[in-house]
Amino acid sequence: MTESRAQGGGGGPTVQRMLVGAKLRRLRTDIGLTREEAAEAIRASEWKIHRLENGQVGFKQRDIVDLLRRYRVTDPAEIDELLAMAREANNPGWWQRYTDVLPQWFRAYVDLESAATLIRTYEGQFVPGLLQTDDYMRAVIRGAHLDDSAEEVGRRVRLRMARQTLLTQEHPPRLWAVVDEAALRRPVGGREVMRGQVERLLEAAKLPNVTLQVLGFDSGAHPGMVGSFSVLRFPDQELPDVVYLEHLTSASYLNKPDEVDQYLHVMESICVRAAPPERTAELLDKILDQL
């Protein structure tokens, strides 16, 4: 799908690095240089160019200047623009004030999420973070961090709430979520909390930029059983989709085409199997009745 959401604003350093990296890659391939040849211009290894182009490391201004010269970019405006983007890529994201409760591995995700135009997510165990109620969040966070103080739990909840404003801001991304029936029936935080959560989902599904599908038990075995994941899409054509996989103490970000293709295939398969969005309200009502 092509998207028309305006660029700029959100994103934070991770996405800015990816953007600068993607531009550097295009400039290099435009003149037919190998990564090895480019590396000579900045007295570095082929691996360094690889990491720069994938947005995995920060940029030194001098490296950018040298690379652009090697790539025969002479337009001062173009050079200035890229240097400015590279500087921005070294600035902290909006989540900086939550770093005490925001593990390093999750920061990049918050950046990516706030730059995405389309967030597709499959959740087998939880209600997706962007759609959780305050109480459900507390129950999940308490469940996952048994030794947190009440103060820490409060900050984690506020961070998630801050993430949720994404969906109601001007030019919001589209969230296309598939939630497994198991995640909707498990009474996280008790019956009352869960009823409140399902009611919240009924409301969220009415938002014009939220699509919610329920993957019912009647689907039997399905490719998503390997685990929850998200696919993030960005407005810039040169940025590949990023697959996000969360683990207990870390997360993986996949953006190699063959890996993204496989997860996108699984996501398509899940979306095709799940009940269509126009049935979501009916299914949630039924679950609510039985809670």
Added chain:
Amino acid sequence: MSEEINTNVAHPARVYDYWLGGKDNFPADRALAELMIQAIPNMRAMAAANRAFLSRAVRYLAADAGVRQFLDVGTGIPTSPNVHEVAQAVAPGARVVYVDNDPIVLAHARALLTSQDAGETAFIMADLRQPKSILDHPALTQTLDLRQPVGLLLVAVLMYFRDGDTPNPFEMVATLLEPLAPGSYLAITHPTPDFNAEETARAVAAAEQAGVTLVPRPRAEVERFFSGLDLVEPGVTPVLSWRPDEPPADPSVAYYWAGVARKP
């Protein structure tokens, strides 16, 4: 409900998505898309020209012809602006039924092509080879009032059928038009060998090699789809020349015929 999907073979909707700069495509789709770009270097721009025609035709039908209902067959992967967005910008109550035979396209359409407020959108998984299954589908009968005019959109889809198919593509179009009220419209774009036979033949070879039927048709054959209808000005023209927002520098660079006609 649980249609199996196959991304190992190229699918025309995803090949189109690639040309339009979308990211909902897979290696087999990209491979064919690239081969066809080798055959026709202007392929991406041609795909964009088709989307632009779709917008202009729907805007014309909604604004100038007063059409409030649309049947879009061969919807493809959603690409902004979509038919209901264009129609509802003119007439907020406009209703659109999207039809495609690909489960992935349908999942995307259902997720992303939802209407605001007064208007309505519905989705049908069906094949143009069974036009009756489209017409009789409950989603169509619940969404469209066939006593009122309908804009039937067949944009870049008829080339996937051969003259020897049963029914043949001319019969498919006739069957779809048959129950539509007088004052309904038909909009078509169709690739053609007329502008560059050599490049077009190479594109056909690439498509057939990948198992995708592709039948470009000369102008007279494209006009045949409009039999019994009254073509609106400027008639069947190169896709870039049909009521353009800006006159095209060279209309012959996009190898598609386009036309819109009214059912008397």
